[in-house]
Amino acid sequence: MDIKAKLQEVFRDVFDDGDIELRDNMTAADIEDWDSLAHIQLIVAAEKAFGVKFFTAEVSRLKNVGDFIALIENKL
Amino acid sequence: MxxxxxxxxxxxxxxxxxxxxxxxxxxxxxxxxxxxxxxxxxxxxxxxxxxxxxxxxxxxxxxxxxxxxxxxxxxxxxxxxxxxxxxxxxxxxxxxxxxxxxxxxxxxxxxxxxxxxxxxxxxxxxxxxxxxxxxxxxxxxxxxxxxxxxxxxxxxxxxxxxxxxxxxxxxxxxxxxxxxxxxxxxxxxxxxxxxxxxxxxxxxxxxxxxxxxxxxxxxxxxxxxxxSGRIRKCLALDLDNTLWGGVVGDDGASGIQLSPNHPVGEAYRAFQRYVKALAARGVILAVCSKNDLDTAREPFLTNPDMILKAEDIACFVANWEDKAGNLKQIAETLNIGVDSLVFFDDNPAERAIVRQFLPQVHVVNVPEDPADYAAALSAENPFDWPELTAEDLKRGLSYAAASRQREISRKFVDYDSYLRNLDMRGESGRLQKPDAERFAQLINKSNQFNLRTIRYTDAEILELISSPDAYPITVKLRDRFADYGLISCIILRKSHDTAFIDTWVMSCRVLKRGVENFAWGAVVAAAREMGCSRINGEYLPTKKNAMVACFLPELGFAATQSDENGTNYTLDLANARVKETFIMVDS
The missing domain is CATH 3.40.50.1110 (SGNH hydrolase)
Structure with a gap:
């Protein structure tokens, strides 16, 4: 499974919404429940799903889904 | 998760x-x-x-x-x-x-x-x-x-x-x-x-x-x-591959693995030691096993490597019925709620059945290695009581004694001779400071024998002790088997010439013993001591206290007002009658 598809699964689990389709320019403004709490949960769930650890700076500069995918790509 | x-x-x-x-x-x-x-x-x-x-x-x-x-x-x-x-x-x-x-x-x-x-x-x-x-x-x-x-x-x-x-x-x-x-x-x-x-x-x-x-x-x-009164009190244990290695029905009481000289035997013995320590701090132990009763009991009686003994077990159920039904029977026998039970069984299928049919039971996720049993139970921490009282320490013992009594009670044809044979001693009086913590604990834990289900903090109970308009009454009981300690609490509040029963709770461990009548004697005496000529009471129904719905009328009270929220009662003190009990006054 490619990274985007796998991350999409993570998003669908976290937001309990099977219809979410990830786009690179998607931001927190595009998903209603994407608040700071959900963000923590996304980070932890993605770390577990991909078996990676993100650094503080990496998490703090994430701007959209495209950044998120690029970050994971870099780690693998 | x-x-x-x-x-x-x-x-x-x-x-x-x-x-x-x-x-x-x-x-x-x-x-x-x-x-x-x-x-x-x-x-x-x-x-x-x-x-x-x-x-x-x-x-x-x-x-x-x-x-x-x-x-x-x-x-x-x-x-x-x-x-x-x-x-x-x-x-x-x-x-x-x-x-x-x-x-x-x-x-x-x-x-x-x-x-x-x-x-x-x-x-x-x-x-x-x-x-x-x-x-x-x-x-x-x-x-x-x-x-x-x-x-x-x-x-x-x-x-x-x-x-x-x-x-x-x-x-x-x-x-x-x-x-x-x-x-x-x-x-x-x-x-x-x-x-x-x-x-x-x-x-x-x-x-x-x-x-x-x-x-x-x-x-x-x-x-x-x-x-909130929802307390886990009882650990219900499976036997084969839970308390010992092997199957007692196949291996025999001396053939099961409990050897202090074998690593697996040591693991089961360490778990038994942990369970025994839980009993010592007030957790009630029960057995819930698929076995013939006599076969299941034998290791407790004859295997010298067993750390748990027959007298540690307050309720022993071994048969071939389903475990959910047996757990219900254990709760009923011990007079506790099904939601007070913790179930420990090595068999995942039994755990799944209990989870499905009795979701209110805490089912422990038992690991595969018996060496990890005690740590797993400790980590889930179902008996995490925030306080410990002297009564807790006696409880395991008194429940085990009560199960012996049930065996005796079968031997007596009439209930009166059974009660007489218990040699019960009761003590009642105004609450003293050393009992205040237990007094508050009993009031806050009792759900069934509880007239109004009003909860109190320790500080409020301490205030009652010195209050001239309140009379907190303690009732204690012991018998030939056990010292139950403080098992009933009543709070009377005086207004003019009337004493109002603000609170009346009793531990269900001593049901059907006449303790409530013994306590009634103390209530009447206290009301007289306060100079009252009338006692008022109230029953406030909850989901759990139906057993006392008719309690006040049985004592002779007359209803004055009733709606879905509750019923008010009154009784002229001159007409109060106290029934004889088999409880001797302890001095």
Missing amino acids: DFPELFSLAKKFKKTEREYAETAELTPRKIAVLGSSGTQLLTELLRLFLYKEGISPDIYEGEYQSTYSEAMDDGSPLYAFRPDFLILLPHHTDIKVFPPLLCGRPEADEWVRNETEFFTALWEKLAAKLPKTKILEANFAVPPERELGNLEGSAHYGKSVLLQKLNLAMADRLPSAVTLIDVEYLAQNVGKGRWFSNKDYFLSKLGCAPDCLPALAAAFVSPIRFY
Whole structure:
């Protein structure tokens, strides 16, 4: 499974919404429940799903889904 | 379940929360959370866990780092909210100043004293403003970074030593309204490296790693459950491959694996030792096994390597019926709720059946290796009672004795001769200070024999002792088998020439013994002593107290007013009659 598809699964689990389709320019403004709490949960769930650890700076500069995918790509 | 799964579940649950809160039988509780770190994720988990325990929480979350300002402001929303429980969650970063390196011992001690006084003053203020609130105070998780290396654990000016001393000093100064939550233990148990996540602190102000939040939430749920009258009391154990290795029906009572000279035998013996220690602190033990009764009993009677003995088991059920039905029978026999049971069985199929048919039972996730049994039970911590009383210590014994009585009772044809044979001794009188804690505990734990289900704090009970208009009555009982201690509490309140029965509770361990009639004698005497000529009473129905619905009319009271909320009763003291009992007055 490619990274985007796998991350999409993570998003669908976290937001309990099977219809979410990830786009690179998607931001927190595009998903209603994407608040700071959900963000923590996304980070932890993605770390577990991909078996990676993100650094503080990496998490703090994430701007959209495209950044998120690029970050994971870099780690693998 | 790990953190992301639990949190997803919490999120899903939130969508149906309102619906669920209306359909299920839930105890509502108001809970306030004040923390020096971000508490929102913790709150989400608390909500989920409390619902699972049958409690519907109304949660107030203070602003981040607002503990002190909310407490000191008489007009704060916290005080308007009037919580049943107040969670206080400090963080080591709260402490800005430590004594200087190489300072003298008095200066270090002074620092500990000052920091402790911050908390005692805070508690005092909160308890004064919120007299009915239970305060759940977390202690400090000591961070793993050490400037002084190993020296930090021994030098009196080392931060680790100072924080540990502060934790101990807080524990030493706890008022009765405050329960200490040992967060330092939780952190040690998972390891400081896992507990602390500086990244999550810097990014989101989380006091611990997200993965550790479930353990933190669970530590607060235990006392909330306990003080809401939902207490796990009884451990129901399977036998084969749970208490010993092998199958007693095949291997025989002496062939099962319990050898102190074999590693597997040692593992089972260590688990039995842990279970025996639980019994010693008041957990009731029961056996729930698929076996023939005589075969199942034999190791308890004849195998010298057994650590648990027949007399440790208050209720022994071994047959070929389903375990959910047998657990219900155990609860019925012991006169406790099914929700007081904890089930420990190595067989995942049995656990699944019990989870499905009796979701209110705590089913322990038993690991495959018996060497891990005790640690697994300890980690789930179902018997996490926030306090321990002398009666708790006697309880295991008295339940086991009661099961012997049930055997005797079959031998007696008529119940009177059984009661006479018990050689019961009762004692009643005005509440004295040493019994106050147990008095409050019994009032707060009793759900079935409880006329009005009014709950009291320790502080309120202490006030009653010296109040001229209140008469708190204690009733104690012992018999030839056991000393049950304080088993019934009554509070009379005087108004003009009338005594009102504010509270009447009795432990269900002593049902059908005539204790309520013995207690009635004490009520009549107390009402006369207060100079009253009339006793009024009230029955307030709940889901659990139907057994006392007709109690007052049986004593001779006449109903004066009745609606769906309750029934009021009255009785002219001159017409009060006290039935004979088989309880001798203890002097």
